Amino acid sequence: MVHPRTCVIRPRGREVHTMKLRASLILCLFPLFFSVAACDDGGGGDNNPSPLTAEEQAAFDYTNFARTDPQGFATQYLYDLHQSGSDNGAYDDLMARDPVPALQLSPGLLAAARAHSRDLNENCKVLQHDSCDGTSWSDRIWSYYDGGTIAENAAMGFSTGLSVVIAWIVDSGVPSLGHRVNLLNGTYTQVGIGQAGSYWTQDFGAGGTN
Structure with a gap:
């Protein structure tokens, strides 16, 4: 079953959008569940994260492929x-x-996305936007990132960057198509993508210097 949630709020004059997606019955995309040792409290921390893993890089590349060449992505x-x-x-x-412009990788959004995926994988063990310690998802992102408009996609049950991007774009069972809207929205100029185990977080932003 897909369990979506959309949230639109405007704290401190900023605009935020969230979507989350669970893998269970997403077409023929098969989940692989495993755990990693890393954990995070969901706020603060290193704003200069290590380079993308191979699957995070794949998710970044496929996201930009869909944005800059939607017909090519759809055909393939x-x-x-x-x-x-x-x-x-x-x-x-x-x-x-x-087409809309490619997203640039933001160290701040990358740190926020990785922190959340690790927190979910190690602490919550369920899919949600807010941190396991109760920190709101928007406060988490803004503790790393100084941009204005932000959005978040989340998912669980995917082992590869391609499978999670396809799932976010197909958005099965989500009437608002919020994951697809976020991923293809030309308003956003920056992104961070983090994977921990089968959990994925994709944080979007615009106007940030980090």
């Missing part, structure tokens, strides 16, 4: 799902979309 990765009727309208949507 969504056509078979479209033919089987399980793409939730994603193929036609991307085929009709204009």
Whole structure:
């Protein structure tokens, strides 16, 4: 079952959007569950994280592929799902979309995304946006990042960057298509993507200097 949640609030004059996605019945994308030793309290910390892992890099690259060449992404990765009727309208949507600029990697958003995925994997062990210690997701991001508008996608049950990006774009069972909207939204100029075990967090922003 997919368990989505959308939140739109404007604390401190800033705009935030969240979406989360659970893997269980996302098309034919098979979850792989495992754990890592790292943990995080969900706030503060290192704003100069290590380079992306191979799968984080893949998620970053596929996100930008979908943004800058939506028709190419749809043709390569969504056509078979479209033919089987399980793409939730994603193929036609991307085929009709204009490209938007690629996202730049933000060290602050990367740190925020990784902190949350590690926190979920080690402490919460359930999918949610707020930190396990009760810190709001927006406060967590802004403890690392100085931009204005922010958004977040989250997911669990995916082992590869490609599978989680496809799941966010297909957005099965999510009437608002909020994951897809966030990922393809030209308002956002920066991103951070963090994986810990099967948990993924994708934090978006605009206007940040870090």
